[in-house]
Amino acid sequence: MIHILLSRLRQGHRTIPYPKSLPALPEIFRGRPVVDASKCANTSGAGSENSCQLCADVCPTEAITLHNGLPHIDLGRCLFCPECEAACPSGAIKYSNEHSLAVRGRDDLVVDGKTEYRLARQLDAELMRVFGRSLKLRVVSAGGCNGCEVDVNVLQTITWDLGRFGISYVASPRHADGLLICGPVTANMEEALRITYDAIPAPKLVIAVGACAISGGPFYQQTEQRGGAASVVPVDLFIPGCPPHPLTILDGLLRLLGKLG
Amino acid sequence: MNKSEFVPFNNGQTLALSDIPESSLDEFCKAIIQGVHGGLRLVCFCADADLRLFAVLAEDAAGQLRVGWTQLSQASYPSITPHCVQANLFEREIAEQFGIVPEGHPWFKPVRFHTSWVEGRDAWGRTSIPEPAVMDYFTVRGEEIHEVAVGPVHAGVIEPGHFRFQCHGETVLHLEIALGFQHRGIERTMVGGPHLLSFKHAETVSGDATIAHGWAYCRVLESLAGVQVPPRSEWVRGVALELERMANHVGDLGAMAGDVGFLPTASFCGRIRGDWLNLSAAVCGSRLGRDWLKPGGLRFDLEPELAKLLLPRMAKAWTDTRDAIELLWGAASVMNRFEAAGHVDEAQAREIGLVGVAARASGISLDVRKDHPFGPYADHPVMVSLAESGNVHSRAWVRWLELAESYRFLTEALEGLALAPCDPVPEALPPLAPSSVCVALTEGWRGEVLHLAMTDSEGRFSRYKIVDPSFHNWFGVALAMRGEQISDFPICNKSFNLSYCGHDL
Numbered sequence A: 001m002i003h004i005l006l007s008r009l010r011q012g013h014r015t016i017p018y019p020k021s022l023p024a025l026p027e028i029f030r031g032r033p034v035v036d037a038s039k040c041a042n043t044s045g046a047g048s049e050n051s052c053q054l055c056a057d058v059c060p061t062e063a064i065t066l067h068n069g070l071p072h073i074d075l076g077r078c079l080f081c082p083e084c085e086a087a088c089p090s091g092a093i094k095y096s097n098e099h100s101l102a103v104r105g106r107d108d109l110v111v112d113g114k115t116e117y118r119l120a121r122q123l124d125a126e127l128m129r130v131f132g133r134s135l136k137l138r139v140v141s142a143g144g145c146n147g148c149e150v151d152v153n154v155l156q157t158i159t160w161d162l163g164r165f166g167i168s169y170v171a172s173p174r175h176a177d178g179l180l181i182c183g184p185v186t187a188n189m190e191e192a193l194r195i196t197y198d199a200i201p202a203p204k205l206v207i208a209v210g211a212c213a214i215s216g217g218p219f220y221q222q223t224e225q226r227g228g229a230a231s232v233v234p235v236d237l238f239i240p241g242c243p244p245h246p247l248t249i250l251d252g253l254l255r256l257l258g259k260l261g
Numbered sequence B: 001m002n003k004s005e006f007v008p009f010n011n012g013q014t015l016a017l018s019d020i021p022e023s024s025l026d027e028f029c030k031a032i033i034q035g036v037h038g039g040l041r042l043v044c045f046c047a048d049a050d051l052r053l054f055a056v057l058a059e060d061a062a063g064q065l066r067v068g069w070t071q072l073s074q075a076s077y078p079s080i081t082p083h084c085v086q087a088n089l090f091e092r093e094i095a096e097q098f099g100i101v102p103e104g105h106p107w108f109k110p111v112r113f114h115t116s117w118v119e120g121r122d123a124w125g126r127t128s129i130p131e132p133a134v135m136d137y138f139t140v141r142g143e144e145i146h147e148v149a150v151g152p153v154h155a156g157v158i159e160p161g162h163f164r165f166q167c168h169g170e171t172v173l174h175l176e177i178a179l180g181f182q183h184r185g186i187e188r189t190m191v192g193g194p195h196l197l198s199f200k201h202a203e204t205v206s207g208d209a210t211i212a213h214g215w216a217y218c219r220v221l222e223s224l225a226g227v228q229v230p231p232r233s234e235w236v237r238g239v240a241l242e243l244e245r246m247a248n249h250v251g252d253l254g255a256m257a258g259d260v261g262f263l264p265t266a267s268f269c270g271r272i273r274g275d276w277l278n279l280s281a282a283v284c285g286s287r288l289g290r291d292w293l294k295p296g297g298l299r300f301d302l303e304p305e306l307a308k309l310l311l312p313r314m315a316k317a318w319t320d321t322r323d324a325i326e327l328l329w330g331a332a333s334v335m336n337r338f339e340a341a342g343h344v345d346e347a348q349a350r351e352i353g354l355v356g357v358a359a360r361a362s363g364i365s366l367d368v369r370k371d372h373p374f375g376p377y378a379d380h381p382v383m384v385s386l387a388e389s390g391n392v393h394s395r396a397w398v399r400w401l402e403l404a405e406s407y408r409f410l411t412e413a414l415e416g417l418a419l420a421p422c423d424p425v426p427e428a429l430p431p432l433a434p435s436s437v438c439v440a441l442t443e444g445w446r447g448e449v450l451h452l453a454m455t456d457s458e459g460r461f462s463r464y465k466i467v468d469p470s471f472h473n474w475f476g477v478a479l480a481m482r483g484e485q486i487s488d489f490p491i492c493n494k495s496f497n498l499s500y501c502g503h504d505l
Helices: A002-011 A054-058 A083-087 A125-131 A147-156 A187-199 A210-215 A246-256 B025-037 B085-098 B186-190 B198-203 B207-225 B231-259 B263-284 B304-329 B332-340 B346-352 B356-361 B392-417 B469-481 B486-496 B500-504
Strands: A033-035 A064-067 A070-074 A093-095 A135-141 A167-169 A178-182 A205-209 A237-239 B007-009 B014-016 B041-047 B052-059 B064-071 B076-078 B101-103 B145-150 B162-168 B171-178 B436-443 B448-455 B461-467
Touching: A002 B263, A002 B304, A033 A070, A054 A064, A054 A083, A083 A093, A135 A147, A135 A187, A147 A167, A147 A178, A147 A210, A147 A246, A147 B207, A147 B263, A178 A187, A178 A210, A205 A210, A205 A246, A237 A246, B025 B041, B025 B052, B025 B064, B025 B076, B041 B085, B041 B448, B041 B461, B052 B448, B064 B436, B085 B101, B085 B346, B085 B469, B162 B486, B171 B469, B171 B486, B186 B198, B186 B461, B198 B207, B207 B231, B207 B436, B207 B448, B207 B500, B231 B263, B231 B304, B231 B392, B231 B486, B263 B304, B304 B332, B304 B392, B332 B392, B332 B486, B346 B469, B356 B392, B356 B469, B392 B486, B448 B469, B461 B469, B469 B486, B469 B500
Parallel strands: A135 A167, A135 A178, A178 A205, A205 A237, B076 B101
Antiparallel strands: A033 A093, A064 A070, B007 B064, B014 B436, B041 B052, B052 B064, B145 B162, B162 B171, B436 B448, B448 B461
């Protein structure tokens, strides 16, 4: 017993003070990408018009399309890999350290150097009344690589202490207020996901975590999957990443519950 | 007939397909059966769309692999499984993928529940799309016998799988595991590659083993392209793999503590695991090591300055790790549960072909890093960590020994890397050798990861086979549960901590 107590003293209090202050992220962390139109060869007037498509060519998930020459990044598909940034000769695409990525609408997952990024707004008044102080989530892993599960799980550790925000993961859909889905929804998980969703009492929320659950991610071309959670159930919150950083996931949950800013 | 018909080669070596003589079906089956009875392991057994069977055997003590193949004249052959249990899942997989029937297979069921890759040729004669986990389960009949079915969706943040327990009271007589819910079709999509997404698919075979699978893929490509990776880059890859091992072993030991209700270690390790993941993130920006590697070398090198900075951070994480885990060995309530549960003896483990932590916990000295050294492990060897009892405690203890050994490797590596300048950024790889085969093994934190690639006459993948350690080990979980209480399933399962997606591909 004495060893346990001494160990407890040595290990100390380790819950991070977030959201009062942000935990340090490594400099090299790839957060929300930024498109700088003034640097893009197609729009800066430096090169011949709309001839460069290096970023779109190297993107493994076709997340980048060119709109009037300017790269348009679909963050729902983006794997946050360094390919586009490395391929762009003029530095028009750069990853920032910005961890806030969650949105309410699939169409909001856009970085194009023009539109302002529309971060998730909080639930409407009635849902805030129901879920604002206590949100119980059922987590369903539906065909991903277990990477998102890793960082969803991490929020339960003492570092993040998800419970202090009134959010927890529960063991039955009957106990849940919503569904947190990882994975592209494989054909083999479609029915189980539907049954789990149906078993949650209304009103209910659905949160899609990771590129797979939003768009199929790296598996988007596979016929063995359905292309994300929204193909099966209505989604209320999209949290992009491959996998999203735990901070990004928590940021999304807290925005939904109006607990940030 | 002797096993010499199979061509010997080394881990990561490329062979021209024309250099591997064809065996007759009879010789082929005998070579596998006699080889395995003589102490070799069946590390890979697969087919291709042209009705060819390929097998890779490992002679671990000699550091050698052997490959052989045979051409079938029809879509069936006599099953090897009755004489060689290690072939069980491989034969079912071959049947499911290519409609080739292993006649006389005693346990002939699908593996992942998908339609055949060869249109119109289904091993079970099915015409409709298979439903996941719908099959004939092994059942026990008798008075007071009952069945408990669990999953696919489990009560936690866990991947999906379906478990059927045959029980008498609390005692489990048998457990059958049906997987395939995570099947994304990774092997199928590799064909015709390498594509833009192929490396990503390798990394996402099992996200918690991103480096182990990513590295195996890189090694296959580099060997087929005839490219040598500079020693310093290989050393950095070793750092990536060992950091992955540290994070996962710490997480597993914490989770095992949690499953027996010992909260101090469970809480501490949950946090400390993050410290190890964050060390990977400091180098490549991703906690799971995504995009750290790149075919030909590294995407993110570990610069000498950064190596110096990471050393004290790593030392701190190790101090916390030791402090948290040593509590386990002094807690009677933990030892009592760990020692009583989940026994798999050495003979069983050898027969079913366990690999990795689970094999070493049953006293089998098996570690790709030592037996078939790759990357930096020939110049910077690691000791194989062993235990004997084959129970939950042994699997925990092996992890604990491996943590210390990996930490030693990491310290030596970071100290060395702090003194050596980075290698130049790797060039794009030249085209792959046509009509060749390459097999690359790595030792991930769960165990042996195998990637096999065959190329066509243009150097594109004509077949890509991936064997995650979980594929070998899931049957071990079933054996570990025999005679146990059903309430011990979580701790038994956690002591293996196998990958569902790695199995399902």
